[in-house]
Amino acid sequence: xxxxxxxxxxxxxxxxxxxxxxxxxxxxxxxxxxxxxxxxxxxxxxxxxxxxxxxxxxxxxxxxxxxxxxxxxxxxxxxxxxxxxxxxxxxxxxxxxxxxxxxxxxxxxxxxxx
Amino acid sequence: xxxxxxxxxxxxxxxxxxxxxxxxxxxxxxxxxxxxxxxxxxxxxxxxxxxxxxxxxxxxxxxxxxxxxxxxxxxxxxxxxxxxxxxxxxxxxxxxxxxxxxxxxxxxxxxxxxx
Numbered sequence: 081x082x083x084x085x086x087x088x089x090x091x092x093x094x095x096x097x098x099x100x101x102x103x104x105x106x107x108x109x110x111x112x113x114x115x116x117x118x119x120x121x122x123x124x125x126x127x128x129x130x131x132x133x134x135x136x137x138x139x140x141x142x143x144x145x146x147x148x149x150x151x152x153x154x155x156x157x158x159x160x161x162x163x164x165x166x167x168x169x170x171x172x173x174x175x176x177x178x179x180x181x182x183x184x185x186x187x188x189x190x191x192x193x194x
Numbered sequence: 195x196x197x198x199x200x201x202x203x204x205x206x207x208x209x210x211x212x213x214x215x216x217x218x219x220x221x222x223x224x225x226x227x228x229x230x231x232x233x234x235x236x237x238x239x240x241x242x243x244x245x246x247x248x249x250x251x252x253x254x255x256x257x258x259x260x261x262x263x264x265x266x267x268x269x270x271x272x273x274x275x276x277x278x279x280x281x282x283x284x285x286x287x288x289x290x291x292x293x294x295x296x297x298x299x300x301x302x303x304x305x306x307x308x309x
Contacts, residue, residue: 084237113296120292121281121304122234125296170237182228183297185238 083107084186086171091190093161101189103171106134110175111135112154113181113183115147117168126169129154158191198219199217200284200300207274207307215269215303217258217284227251227267228285228297238283241269274307281305 084105093099105112113136114126127146128136134146143159154171171186201216219225229241229251236244242251256271267284284300 115296121302123238123283123297123299125298125300128296172238181238182243184240185230189239 083171084184086169086173086186086189087105088189090190090192092194094194095161095163097161098157098159099161099178099191100158101169102154103186105152105153105171105184107175107184109152109173109184111173112133112148112151113174114156114159114176115170115172115185117170117188119167123170125158127154141187142160148187161191161193163193167193196225196286196288196298198286198298198300200303202301202303204306205285206303209276209307209309210273211307213269213271213278213305214273215271215282215284215305217267217300219265219267219284219286221288222300223285223288225261226287227258228287228301229256229258229267229269229282230283230285232281232283232302234280241282274305276307276309279305279307292307 083153087102091141111130129148132148143156145157148154168190169186170188172183174183197220200216226245228243231241232236242253244251244260249260258267258269281302281304283302285297
């Protein structure tokens with residue numbers, strides 16, 4: 081069974097469109113994240129949620145809105161897509177508490193805006 | 195703030211060569227340190243981890259030792275294989291962070307191993 085899954089794997093769309101990326105984890109974790117990987121492979125946190133509560137909201141345009149319907153899901157909705165939004169978006173999850181808090185990553189969604 | 199610095203790549207090696215990828219960090223307290231690997235077209239996989247000074251993480255022949263005195267967590271492997279070709283990321287999680295604290299990544303080092 082896939083631990084952290086994302087859909088779609090590839091997303092090609094035009095500027096100005098609105099799109100969503102879905103993420104689900106079956107690890108029973110309380111915390112989920114969205115990271116963005118740019119064309120130079122640099123990874124940066126965008127958002128994190130713990131038990132459906134927003135914890136981290138980095139300097140990300142308001143066009144990006146995460147939604148967590150339950151603690152197993154964290155979706156990312158993007159309005160008015162721009163060329164600069166082209167990147168690979170990774171979802172991750174972890175279990176807080178005593179321990180190392182290692183994060184488990186999904187396979188990524190490659191977004192291409194034309 | 196916390197940060198991670200990795201050696202610039204790409205690193206190109208022949209099969210069975212010795213690998214070192216340098217990683218240094220800046221952080222307060224006692225961060226947890228990680229190496230993640232990203233194979234072509236795939237997501238990130240945790241390779242190894244360490245949570246306190248002098249801890250050695252190891253997996254699949256890779257090793258890294260948490261050195262607080264030099265604030266380093268260098269990745270090593272004695273004999274690389276073609277299948278090790280990937281991008282390697284050093285990452286840090288700040289000490290004492292609340293639930294939801296994110297990883298801070300280095301810029302990644304691309305390793306290419308030829309036969």
